Amino acid sequence: MGHLKPLWLRFRYTISMHEMGIAIEIYRTCREVVREHGQGRLQSVRIAVGELAAVEPDLLKFGWEAVIVDGPDEGAELEIDFCRADQRCPSCGEAKERSEGSWFRICPDCGAPLEVRGGDELDVLEVTFETDED
Amino acid sequence: MTKKLVTIRRKALAASEERADKLRGRFADSGTLVFNLISSPGSGKTTLLETTIGRMAEVCKMAVIEGDVATERDADRIRAMGVPAHQVLTSGACHLDARQIETALETTDLLPADVLFIENVGNLICPTTYDLGEDFKIALLSVTEGDDKPIKYPAIFSRADITVITKSDLLPYVPFDLDTVTGHISSLNPSGVILVVSSTTGEGIDLWCDLIASRLEAKRRS
Numbered sequence: 001m002g003h004l005k006p007l008w009l010r011f012r013y014t015i016s017m018h019e020m021g022i023a024i025e026i027y028r029t030c031r032e033v034v035r036e037h038g039q040g041r042l043q044s045v046r047i048a049v050g051e052l053a054a055v056e057p058d059l060l061k062f063g064w065e066a067v068i069v070d071g072p073d074e075g076a077e078l079e080i081d082f083c084r085a086d087q088r089c090p091s092c093g094e095a096k097e098r099s100e101g102s103w104f105r106i107c108p109d110c111g112a113p114l115e116v117r118g119g120d121e122l123d124v125l126e127v128t129f130e131t132d133e134d
Numbered sequence: 135m136t137k138k139l140v141t142i143r144r145k146a147l148a149a150s151e152e153r154a155d156k157l158r159g160r161f162a163d164s165g166t167l168v169f170n171l172i173s174s175p176g177s178g179k180t181t182l183l184e185t186t187i188g189r190m191a192e193v194c195k196m197a198v199i200e201g202d203v204a205t206e207r208d209a210d211r212i213r214a215m216g217v218p219a220h221q222v223l224t225s226g227a228c229h230l231d232a233r234q235i236e237t238a239l240e241t242t243d244l245l246p247a248d249v250l251f252i253e254n255v256g257n258l259i260c261p262t263t264y265d266l267g268e269d270f271k272i273a274l275l276s277v278t279e280g281d282d283k284p285i286k287y288p289a290i291f292s293r294a295d296i297t298v299i300t301k302s303d304l305l306p307y308v309p310f311d312l313d314t315v316t317g318h319i320s321s322l323n324p325s326g327v328i329l330v331v332s333s334t335t336g337e338g339i340d341l342w343c344d345l346i347a348s349r350l351e352a353k354r355r356s
Contacts, residue, residue, distance in 0.1 A: 105324055
């Protein structure tokens with residue numbers, strides 16, 4: 001646990017991508033969850049990242065590795081569920097898929113504004129840890 | 135050694151969002167309307183603030199938090215106009231977070247104020263993710279940056295409540311198709327407001343100041 005406190009200081013001068021800060025927050029959340037349910041070594045964490053969350057999964061994994069290296073939870077896996085946004089055109093009454101690389105919220109068929117649900121997830125879903133306790 | 139699996143659904147940025155909510159409460163108590171200004175470096179955020187202060191200093195009390203990697207230059211420019219300003223120096227970090235806003239409020243007498251402008255670190259990507267307790271996110275795009283920026287960096291333009299296109303006096307000199315850009319921004323964000331301004335000629339500044347005044351009025355009524 002001595003590993004936790006200096007994290008902010010450790011990365012203070014190297015956080016030049018926001019994925020690094022997010023990786024730190026995910027680690028904090030994991031540690032909090034382990035503490036709430038006993039104690040032990042973190043084995044894996046599963047998170048949801050939405051396609052509109054403006055978070056790059058590979059950079060997030062890179063940040064995660066940097067956060068856990070040389071600490072008590074070194075080697076813990078970060079598993080990412082990438083979530084698509086659900087887009088619907090109220091005028092056509094149909095689901096409309098987002099074309100690759102475009103964030104437009106206008107129906108490609110009729111031009112009406114799309115209703116967008118989800119896709120902005122940045123959630124911790126599951127934390128797995130090893131413990132001596134029953 | 136046993137293995138435990140805990141299923142939760144907790145926002146990864148919960149701690150940061152909690153801080154932002156506390157800030158929002160504080161701003162509600164002081165009746166302060168808060169704007170979070172996000173754009174590339176050099177798009178004219180500080181200049182727009184100077185122009186705004188020049189126009190609105192007599193009708194409302196303003197305060198500014200400046201975020202930059204280095205130097206007090208921006209805060210100095212604001213202070214020179216008689217408005218309290220706090221400079222956050224991020225030493226390389228690419229965005230402001232709620233913790234830095236808390237510190238700014240503790241160290242500098244910024245509140246009470248009618249309007250607080252938070253000028254984020256110049257960056258179209260990272261500041262988008264962080265809630266600073268603001269009422270509205272404002273994106274700025276200068277015409278010299280090129281008209282493809284909203285579709286290349288869509289996150290901020292889809293989330294900003296207001297997009298301000300700046301340096302409109304330079305339109306005759308640069309290949310920037312205003313209709314295409316406003317079309318792109320409306321497609322990214324059908325409910326967003328778009329303004330076209332020039333701090334040099336004053337174009338659109340009345341509309342911008344009216345917008346601030348009406349949002350302030352709406353906040354006071356709520």
